[in-house]
Amino acid sequence: MIKLVTTIDINEAYSALHHPEAGGLALFIGTVRNHTSGKSGVTQLDFEGYEPMAVREMEALAQKAQSKWPIKKLVMIHALGSKKVGDPVVIIGTATAHRKDAFESCEFLIDELKKSVPIWKKEHFEDHTVWVNSHP
């Protein structure tokens, strides 16, 4: 299951990982935190995506992961739109026969998603906003 959504449904992601041969499920959930690079006071994050390309990049990462680990089921869901502190914004899940492959493939997928999938977040502070990573 690979998709972009407005609101992440954790139960849906968990259900999509069920597989009779999977004995290990790894789930990573990324949420909105209230501070960034030592600055506190993040009140909200806005996520924007280049949707067709983002899905395509996520699918390419899934294929790469599937060629490296024996993955039975895989979930990559990213939320777009405005999110408050504590809201889930991304969920990555892999189901494999044994836990090591699940942990490793899950970590690979979230690390790579952050590098290449065209999604952007804007941090809102009390008095200004910042597009994350934009400037050196």
Added chain:
Amino acid sequence: MEIKLFGITKDIVGSDTVPVPENIQVLNVKELKAWLYQQYPGLAKLSALAVAVNHAYAVDSTALDSTTEVALIPPVSGG
């Protein structure tokens, strides 16, 4: 050709697309970026700027024509 913009590139340009005028010849990604940097110097200050052609990351030599979908990809920050 019309270039789709996302994230900070929309703020720099002040719109969510940039039309490339008919009389401007940009045959590949390198030429497009050179033209854009001239028009919008703020784009050159970003930590990186990639270009996507038909929903895939392109390289400098990737050819452009009126049928391609082109987008600017500033540094991503999903997750």
